[in-house]
Amino acid sequence: MNRRDFVGRVTLGTAAVCTGFGKPVQGATTNQVNVRFVGMMAFVERLDRSFLVATPGNQAMHHLTHTPFLMARRGSSIATAFDMTPAAGVVPEAFDTSLIGSNPSQFVYRNLDNAALDIVSGSSDKVDNLADELGLMNRIAPDKRVRGNLEKWASSTISLRGGRIENSAAHPDAHKVWTFGSYQQRLTDAVNFNSVGSVATTIRLTSAVEARTFTAPAGETVELWVISAAQPGESIGEPTRLEHSQVMFDYLVDATPVIATCPEATGRLVPATDLPFVKPTSASNGIIASSATVPPWMEICWMAAVLLGTKNK
Numbered sequence: 001m002n003r004r005d006f007v008g009r010v011t012l013g014t015a016a017v018c019t020g021f022g023k024p025v026q027g028a029t030t031n032q033v034n035v036r037f038v039g040m041m042a043f044v045e046r047l048d049r050s051f052l053v054a055t056p057g058n059q060a061m062h063h064l065t066h067t068p069f070l071m072a073r074r075g076s077s078i079a080t081a082f083d084m085t086p087a088a089g090v091v092p093e094a095f096d097t098s099l100i101g102s103n104p105s106q107f108v109y110r111n112l113d114n115a116a117l118d119i120v121s122g123s124s125d126k127v128d129n130l131a132d133e134l135g136l137m138n139r140i141a142p143d144k145r146v147r148g149n150l151e152k153w154a155s156s157t158i159s160l161r162g163g164r165i166e167n168s169a170a171h172p173d174a175h176k177v178w179t180f181g182s183y184q185q186r187l188t189d190a191v192n193f194n195s196v197g198s199v200a201t202t203i204r205l206t207s208a209v210e211a212r213t214f215t216a217p218a219g220e221t222v223e224l225w226v227i228s229a230a231q232p233g234e235s236i237g238e239p240t241r242l243e244h245s246q247v248m249f250d251y252l253v254d255a256t257p258v259i260a261t262c263p264e265a266t267g268r269l270v271p272a273t274d275l276p277f278v279k280p281t282s283a284s285n286g287i288i289a290s291s292a293t294v295p296p297w298m299e300i301c302w303m304a305a306v307l308l309g310t311k312n313k
Helices: 079-081 245-252
Strands: 032-040 042-045 051-055 066-073 107-111 115-121 128-130 154-163 163-167 177-180 183-186 188-192 201-206 212-215 221-231 304-306
Touching: 032 201, 066 079, 066 177, 079 212, 079 221
Parallel strands: 032 221, 042 304, 115 154, 128 163
Antiparallel strands: 032 188, 042 051, 051 154, 066 107, 066 221, 115 201, 163 188, 177 183, 201 212
């Protein structure tokens, strides 16, 4: 089958058992390639067990939008291959708690709006799924349908084939139990994709007029961040109630939004930072068209999943 093909009109929760879901995260291993996904996005499992990852971007029906961009360490081989550039005023630790104390000048960026990534690790299409804290739309919105034109709605898409995904966190409210109506589960806002074993990993970045391909050099550790960051709203809001949960329903499923709540959530104080590529002129260039400063508080940008074998409860 076409590896980028997925069932766009799947009735949620009616397919066969997903063999990779729900396994405990294994002990730390040395991985050649790590792609860290941070922010609001959806992981859609395909019939061949690969994944389509889609970012919501600028949805006209909702006031809160998300800016997708790539981030890497300055001078790294992948930053050079993708022609990534510095961005004045951007503070990486504002998006990812694992980068607290890092030097902003050591990071570079690439606009991901209207672009696509294909990440292929090894020879198998199947992604080993250990990420059991993705928001399960099969249970949050049972018996609803994924939008058939999801890839057209998305501001950017990433295809994952091979490797492994597992839970991570970039916000202190990740891993907490959140309630969607009568359904509860732990949520995360970050997922790590790792290559497994001594296999080649190739990452291809494409847009309408440009294509760049990067293959991880043997023996070199490669880091890449895929970030979908919320643009600042007009008010601070209430950290125990994720108002921008509505974005996930707007662009992913045809269902009435259910707002996630968690009485233990605190929100997060962050340093003020600009967002790169807020109003990009083209997905194929690396310049910053404009920026917007994030206020020193932000709620968790949870991640959603549509998994073939997740049964409704």
